[in-house]
Amino acid sequence: MTGMAVPDALAQPLSLDLFEGPFDLLLTLVLREEVDLLDLPLLEVVEGALGAEAGERWDSDTAGELIVLLAAMAELKARVLLGEETDEEPDPDALEAREMLAARLVAYAPFQRAARWLRERAAASAGPRYRRVPMGGATPRPPAPLDPGALRDALAALFVEAPAPSLAHIDRRRVSIPDVLARLRRALGTARDLSFDELVRGRDRLEEAITLMATLELARRGEITLSQPQEFGDIAITGVA
């Protein structure tokens, strides 16, 4: 393992009762080098996350996705313990669900890190004390009159069918893997050799990450070969004719 910087916050001891939500749990698990998913006490994970002691109710989609994943892990674990062969092809639906879970995790991770930043800020800002002595001035002037129409509008807004929650402002920042795959294939259609650095020049880090995923996926499918002569150097992408 080289070049994989594990953030400090993730280097804390693993304690299963600390998890506050599915992403917290998963991110911590999958970003820790030393935790092999096979070694996890799965029952404890599920209990800690969904049991009576859990801090927040998970939303049903996420809980479903996660339980499917954990179930697959449990089955695998059983097979390994029984010494069975485990090299059959996974169910494509399960793989797709995991892709989506991975995308959500990657999208959520920044907020989890931002929360840690906030915690540090709170600690650093805890010392100063404010005076806050009320000033007690002159009798305030009567406040400006308000428009009664605002009352009608406020009530009306309560009884409008709410639109489905939109994550448009988040999706804007999300990059779709199929789009990136298509872009990669288009690029390979015009040149047989590509530079990864060239491919992601001017793109943000999320896009860079997804492009890397897409590149690896194409390599796995045998559509391209990759070489990286220098550690951390540019990756040469070569289309397989």
Next chain:
Amino acid sequence: MSDAALARAVEALLFLSPSPLAVVDLCEVLQEPPGPVQRALQEVVARHGEEGGLEVVEIAGGWAMRTRADLAEVCDRLRDRPEDERISPAALETLAVVAYLEPIGRPEIGRLRGVAVDSTVNSLVERGLIEEAGRPQGGGAMRYRTTRAFQERFGLRHAGDLPALEDFELSGEEAERVRRQLLDAGHIGAAPAAPGEGDGHGGE
């Protein structure tokens, strides 16, 4: 008003005001343009250096005079201070989501966090760290934003005084590892390194 006179007045106003004063508030009360008021603020900041017990800082959308952090203990002996309630990790993550995406409604927060956030949002409202910010036009779920108390508690100079969210994104390697771990979790050995597969970049 001369610069020196303005600095004296600014010092007095910051002392009196129970909440931070924005530059526009100071300009209004002092009946002076922003330029001289800014200069006066800088002079008052400089006057209260580390050798004193007070400091003048930009916080929560304005300027405030407050005691220096290292004197917290002696200050609390004078004036009992309710212990700052601990903010749970769940509440902190919800705060982070609201701070970066405000105004934002519960359904969106919940979808993003993967949990039902009703009780967490309620408790943050009760604690004054977030507040209602109106419903979207045409109706829909109430949206929330962070408050001045939030900015004060976390030492932010104004709304949005946060590091760029991009700075917190997973690196390409980490993102790939998340995906890999999840994909591989249920089928070890299903995708061993095919010939030519270059995961060298991922550090695996």
Next chain:
Amino acid sequence: MSDAALARAVEALLFLSPSPLAVVDLCEVLQEPPGPVQRALQEVVARHGEEGGLEVVEIAGGWAMRTRADLAEVCDRLRDRPEDERISPAALETLAVVAYLEPIGRPEIGRLRGVAVDSTVNSLVERGLIEEAGRPQGGGAMRYRTTRAFQERFGLRHAGDLPALEDFELSGEEAERVRRQLLDAGHIGAAPAAPGEGDGHGGE
């Protein structure tokens, strides 16, 4: 504590205290004998000379930090600034629910608004815009109604003098019950509010 450290602490304490602090009080909080505390006081007095906007003086049996007398005018301008009397989205929405459906209890307001309303209701009561209206017969949660001050603020002639809810379309779980209530109170017309049919006699 060194003399310099003591002076810093004394400055912070005088700043925080809303009333003068006697030397014995300072000694107790600082856990120092009177001699050093007196010296620290003198240093803080000297630090706040005429070139600054604050002064440290002995009055009414104690020591106090206050603004200098010649700055009274500008200080009064800060004090007399009109309070921010804006109505938040949360307050407006709660007022609307109470005004159209009064008398109404917190649980029902909360159900209609889909958010916790305790702090909003409390603050509206404090501001005199709503008031308690007794509990329903047979017990139950305290109910609220709008006040005279509310009518004045919105320029209404009497309780129930509210804009008619023309073209008012209701959807959602509570719709039928709320519609009946609004109908009984005369805020909507008898015909179910199909577009263009609201006769809006409610406001009369």
